[in-house]
Amino acid sequence: MTFGQRVRELRKIQGFTLRELAPEAGVSYTYLSKVENERLDFGEYPSEALIRRLASALKADEEELMLLADKVPASIRKRLRERPDAFRRLAELNDQTLDQLIASL
The missing domain is CATH 1.10.260.40 (lambda repressor-like DNA-binding domains)
Incomplete structure (x- = not known):
């Protein structure tokens, strides 16, 4: 959409x-x-x-x-600047793994 x-x-x-x-x-x-x-x-x-x-x-x-x-909303932009390594790794995950990660949170 x-x-x-x-x-x-x-x-x-x-x-x-x-x-x-x-x-x-x-x-x-x-x-x-x-x-x-x-x-x-x-x-x-x-x-x-x-x-x-x-x-x-x-x-x-x-x-x-x-x-x-x-x-990018300010709250996400701030966190991205603080932890670019984490967002880079999240971006590399396939959908299934990302869904599992989100479900575990």
């Missing part, structure tokens, strides 16, 4: 139209439509500030939206 698809899905779950959600996020409904359809002219994804506002308005997981937008 892409960032735009997830925003659209969350918007519909919350019962918002584009015109209703746009002021909550502080953008125009046409910009929000471009976000949902992944047709932004000047970049792949909106700013972190807009993602936070969307997450708040949509009662969504901010970190999920950040990751879908290819942005």
